[in-house]
Amino acid sequence: MRPRDARIRPLGSGDAADLYRVRLAPRVMEGTLGLPTLTPDRWRREVEAMLQNPDNHCLVADIDGEVVGAVNLDVGRGRKSHSATLGIMVRDDFAGRGLGSRLLDEMISAADDWLAISRIELEVFADHGAVVGLYESRGFAREGLKRRAAFRGGEYRDVLVMARLLPDKSPSG
Numbered sequence: 001m002r003p004r005d006a007r008i009r010p011l012g013s014g015d016a017a018d019l020y021r022v023r024l025a026p027r028v029m030e031g032t033l034g035l036p037t038l039t040p041d042r043w044r045r046e047v048e049a050m051l052q053n054p055d056n057h058c059l060v061a062d063i064d065g066e067v068v069g070a071v072n073l074d075v076g077r078g079r080k081s082h083s084a085t086l087g088i089m090v091r092d093d094f095a096g097r098g099l100g101s102r103l104l105d106e107m108i109s110a111a112d113d114w115l116a117i118s119r120i121e122l123e124v125f126a127d128h129g130a131v132v133g134l135y136e137s138r139g140f141a142r143e144g145l146k147r148r149a150a151f152r153g154g155e156y157r158d159v160l161v162m163a164r165l166l167p168d169k170s171p172s173g
């Protein structure tokens with residue numbers, strides 16, 4: 001499989017079962033605050049809620065009809081409507097083949113060119129250097145360190161806050 005063979009398309013209601021497998025893949029669970037107790041029913045309700053929410057934007061990587069990755073953007077409300085929170089996951093057995101980069105690039109383009117989002121923020125485990133590097137390569141900068149912010153593998157771990165800002169387009173900017 002080459003990354004180009006994957007189709008990047010919007011999330012659909014039939015994708016919940018495939019995405020459940022992605023969500024429970026060990027490295028995805030570890031990197032995204034997932035829990036091994038997540039049930040298929042609870043996950044299906046989460047996917048349905050995402051589909052109903054007009055402020056949620058989700059793209060999936062589809063290989064021959066099977067979804068193996070996703071990127072999600074949650075747009076803020078009111079005075080935070082210029083800002084959005086990003087999350088991304090690629091199933092362990094498809095990682096490292098360029099899919100994460102493609103998903104990230106497609107969502108950044110959607111945010112920049114269509115959604116008028118000038119700030120994308122995210123949180124990532126501080127010791128996940130390769131993932132931090134991926135975000136830095138796309139213009140995300142480190143904003144701060146949340147110490148012992150999340151439990152992982154039996155220990156509290158530090159979490160980095162990162163954000164990518166577009167130049168200020170306000171009249172005074």
Ligand SMILES: CC(C)(COP(=O)(O)OP(=O)(O)OC[C@H]1O[C@@H](n2cnc3c(N)ncnc32)[C@H](O)[C@@H]1OP(=O)(O)O)[C@@H](O)C(=O)NCCC(=O)NCCS
Pocket residue numbers: 027028029030031032087088089090091094095096097098099100101102122123124125128130131134
């Ligand atoms: C992070 C993630 C989405 C990247 O997707 P991917 O398809 O593996 O990414 P790519 O193949 O496009 O690789 C992008 C770059 O990240 C690096 N990389 C990403 N995750 C890595 C990992 N776990 N270990 C080593 N390198 C990794 C690759 O080496 C590559 O670097 P390069 O472009 O300099 O070669 C995927 O690894 C994943 O789902 N990880 C677990 C969940 C997670 O941590 N999500 C992010 C939470 S903030």
